[in-house]
Amino acid sequence: MIVRATAVVLCAAGVGALVAGGRHDAASQVRPAVDQRVLADTVGGRTAHFLVRLRRQADVGTAVAGAPTRAVQGTRAVAALRRASNGQLGVEAELRRLGVSFHSYWVVSAIAVVGGRRVVDALAARSDVATIEADRAFRGYAAESGSAAPTAPQGIEWNVQKIGAPAVWALGYTGQGLVYANADSGVTWDVPALKSHYRGWDGTIANHNYNWWDAVHGDISGNGSTPCGFDAKAPCDDDTFTSISHGTHTMGTAVGDDGAGNQVGVAPGAKWIACRNEDEGVGRPSSYIECLQFFLAPTDLNGANPDPAKRPNAVGNSYVCPPEEQCAAGSLQAAVDNLRAAGVFMAVSAGNAGRNGCSTIASPPAIYDSSVSVGATDVGDRIAGFSSRGPVTIDGSGRTKPDLVAPGVGVRSSSRNGYALGSGTSMASPHVGAAVLLLWSAFPELRGNVDATEQLLEQSATHLTTSDGCGADTTIAVPNNTYGYGRLDVYAAFRAEEAASPPELGVADVAVAEGDRGRAAAVFSVTLARASSRPVRVDFATRRGTATPGADFVSTSGSLTFGSGERVKKIPVPVVGDTVRELDETFSLELSSPENARLGRSQAVATIRNDDTARARPVLTGLRVTTRKQSGGTSATVRLRLSLPASVGCVIERRVGAGWRRAGTFRRSAPAGASSFLAPFLLVPGAYRLRCVPRDRAGSVGAAVSVAFAVAA
Numbered sequence: 164m165i166v167r168a169t170a171v172v173l174c175a176a177g178v179g180a181l182v183a184g185g186r187h188d189a190a191s192q193v194r195p196a197v198d199q200r201v202l203a204d205t206v207g208g209r210t211a212h213f214l215v216r217l218r219r220q221a222d223v224g225t226a227v228a229g230a231p232t233r234a235v236q237g238t239r240a241v242a243a244l245r246r247a248s249n250g251q252l253g254v255e256a257e258l259r260r261l262g263v264s265f266h267s268y269w270v271v272s273a274i275a276v277v278g279g280r281r282v283v284d285a286l287a288a289r290s291d292v293a294t295i296e297a298d299r300a301f302r303g304y305a306a307e308s309g310s311a312a313p314t315a316p317q318g319i320e321w322n323v324q325k326i327g328a329p330a331v332w333a334l335g336y337t338g339q340g341l342v343y344a345n346a347d348s349g350v351t352w353d354v355p356a357l358k359s360h361y362r363g364w365d366g367t368i369a370n371h372n373y374n375w376w377d378a379v380h381g382d383i384s385g386n387g388s389t390p391c392g393f394d395a396k397a398p399c400d401d402d403t404f405t406s407i408s409h410g411t412h413t414m415g416t417a418v419g420d421d422g423a424g425n426q427v428g429v430a431p432g433a434k435w436i437a438c439r440n441e442d443e444g445v446g447r448p449s450s451y452i453e454c455l456q457f458f459l460a461p462t463d464l465n466g467a468n469p470d471p472a473k474r475p476n477a478v479g480n481s482y483v484c485p486p487e488e489q490c491a492a493g494s495l496q497a498a499v500d501n502l503r504a505a506g507v508f509m510a511v512s513a514g515n516a517g518r519n520g521c522s523t524i525a526s527p528p529a530i531y532d533s534s535v536s537v538g539a540t541d542v543g544d545r546i547a548g549f550s551s552r553g554p555v556t557i558d559g560s561g562r563t564k565p566d567l568v569a570p571g572v573g574v575r576s577s578s579r580n581g582y583a584l585g586s587g588t589s590m591a592s593p594h595v596g597a598a599v600l601l602l603w604s605a606f607p608e609l610r611g612n613v614d615a616t617e618q619l620l621e622q623s624a625t626h627l628t629t630s631d632g633c634g635a636d637t638t639i640a641v642p643n644n645t646y647g648y649g650r651l652d653v654y655a656a657f658r659a660e661e662a663a664s665p666p667e668l669g670v671a672d673v674a675v676a677e678g679d680r681g682r683a684a685a686v687f688s689v690t691l692a693r694a695s696s697r698p699v700r701v702d703f704a705t706r707r708g709t710a711t712p713g714a715d716f717v718s719t720s721g722s723l724t725f726g727s728g729e730r731v732k733k734i735p736v737p738v739v740g741d742t743v744r745e746l747d748e749t750f751s752l753e754l755s756s757p758e759n760a761r762l763g764r765s766q767a768v769a770t771i772r773n774d775d776t777a778r779a780r781p782v783l784t785g786l787r788v789t790t791r792k793q794s795g796g797t798s799a800t801v802r803l804r805l806s807l808p809a810s811v812g813c814v815i816e817r818r819v820g821a822g823w824r825r826a827g828t829f830r831r832s833a834p835a836g837a838s839s840f841l842a843p844f845l846l847v848p849g850a851y852r853l854r855c856v857p858r859d860r861a862g863s864v865g866a867a868v869s870v871a872f873a874v875a876a
Contacts, residue, residue: 215292296494429600540627
């Protein structure tokens with residue numbers, strides 16, 4: 164696994180430089196940095212929105228290191244962040260003293276403030292404040308164009324097929340048991356393609372607690388109103404000014420399926436939750452951060468009782484923050500980094516500025532190393548003209564972006580009024596986030612491991628090259644600054660992961676009544692823990708136990724082959740019926756030599772249950788062993804007493820380490836009363852145990868008797 168760096172990137176010179184402002188605490192040699200835009204916004208007595216980021220921040224990566232489960236990973240992440248947020252108390256007290264409005268966050272220790280220059284100066288004098296960043300409003304959709312589309316069933320959409328999702332569905336993996344989220348214009352939750360997939364709908368009633376949050380508490384767009392109202396208590400999409408219903412459309416690409424032939428989503432077995440972070444397409448960094456906080460630990464509709472166990476597995480981010488705004492780069496990036504560290508995969512639209520050439524991936528959150536940035540391609544795998552290119556130069560990093568590309572031209576998905584066609588990197592990024600759910604439903608060990616999952620998607624992508632030459636890319640470079648590692652192929656990713664981590668084969672115990680005549684069947688079930696895209700083959704053979712091959716069961720051997728998608732195979736072993744009154748008997752089935760799989764439980768026991776009326780059985784008593792040294796080893800003499808004439812079958816085992824290894828077996832016939840006989844082999848020094856079972860001439864089997872003994876050196 165390649166560990167990906169996630170260092171926080173502050174606004175660079177030429178982007179909106181950070182400058183010191185106000186006086187500083189005499190006890191500190193470090194002054195808070197104040198964004199130029201905050202100073203400009205508060206000049207002349209004006210009031211502005213800004214974000215105050217504290218110096219004390221949680222190290223989430225360290226906090227979650229070694230977490231044994233995803234649940235523990237989330238709990239540790241939130242606990243560390245909440246502890247760090249205690250450092251806000253002094254600033255909050257100062258803001259109350261100044262009498263200004265503010266809202267505190269813990270996903271990054273930051274406070275959204277509405278105030279003037281007097282407030283900025285007071286905060287800039289504090290040693291516990293790291294930066295004061297602009298919280299300006301901006302238009303953030305990453306959609307290029309759209310139009311209404313027919314509502315008649317279209318089957319599996321071309322874009323879903325393009326990335327190989329149906330081949331993964333055919334193996335039984337549709338994202339089941341996992342959750343996708345989007346931070347967008349909201350979602351019209353009860354449209355046909357989405358209603359049954361909403362986590363808040365149980366088929367009868369809706370419960371929006373923990374499944375929906377509205378981060379729009381007041382007017383952001385500037386027109387004084389919003390179609391959904393403010394603080395909406397049910398999912399609502401306020402995108403009424405485009406024909407695609409932006410958030411509803413992006414959600415449909417992730418999970419949409421109406422069950423009647425409109426298969427628009429990549430992971431139709433997953434559930435979804437959502438957060439509105441924009442007011443009619445206009446958001447603030449603080450509203451973006453608030454949605455990320457809700458996703459890390461969803462709350463009830465009052466914003467109380469956060470529960471990280473309810474956090475989504477993947478988040479789609481189809482928004483950008485214009486370069487001139489930079490979206491509170493430090494605070495927003497810290498929030499994105501923290502979600503990644505907590506095991507939440509974030510797929511981010513690369514932006515739609517590609518017609519302006521190279522280095523047009525210039526907007527948070529797409530510029531971040533911790534974001535998986537996604538460009539848009541058409542049906543022929545050609546880059547969309549609007550799809551933004553790298554390298555990222557606005558923060559001085561020069562990093563190659565995008566990371567991947569996915570279909571983003573003429574994508575049909577759900578809308579408020581049915582279905583719509585949309586184009587943009589907004590349409591591309593949900594493919595990647597939803598593809599992660601397909602993989603995580605198939606490979607639970609990958610869940611929460613964002614680094615390994617991103618690497619898997621990148622290495623398995625359909626590599627595409629370009630002559631754009633952005634960032635000095637050559638015509639054979641992969642990754643490159645146009646396509647990244649290439650077009651998403653989730654089926655190829657599945658096959659690559661299963662090759663590295665083959666599914667486990669196991670066989671289960673079975674019991675069968677013996678019967679009085681003919682043959683019954685002991686049917687062993689051999690199970691493949693995960694359906695495979697490759698043929699899986701394994702050999703099998705029966706092994707004797709207390710049951711005798713031929714007399715009690717028919718020795719059976721052969722091989723099994725699992726076809727693509729098959730998970731269970733049956734092996735019938737004939738069991739011979741009789742009327743002999745005896746104890747239950749056993750034999751085993753052993754698996755070996757697997758291909759495209761690994762062995763888990765490789766041996767299972769079949770119990771042949773005696774179904775004949777009980778009668779007197781031979782009773783064995785007085786079992787003991789005496790030993791005598793002689794040339795080449797030690798001999799063992801077995802003494803016992805039988806109630807009836809019988810044959811006695813014995814097994815001698817020697818302790819090896821923590822287990823036992825068979826040293827030899829023998830069978831002797833003996834009359835009623837006391838008998839003794841010599842074991843037909845010599846023993847080496849060690850600890851032993853002897854187990855003998857009597858069987859009379861009618862086949863009635865008595866109870867087994869065991870005794871331990873030792874052979875001295």
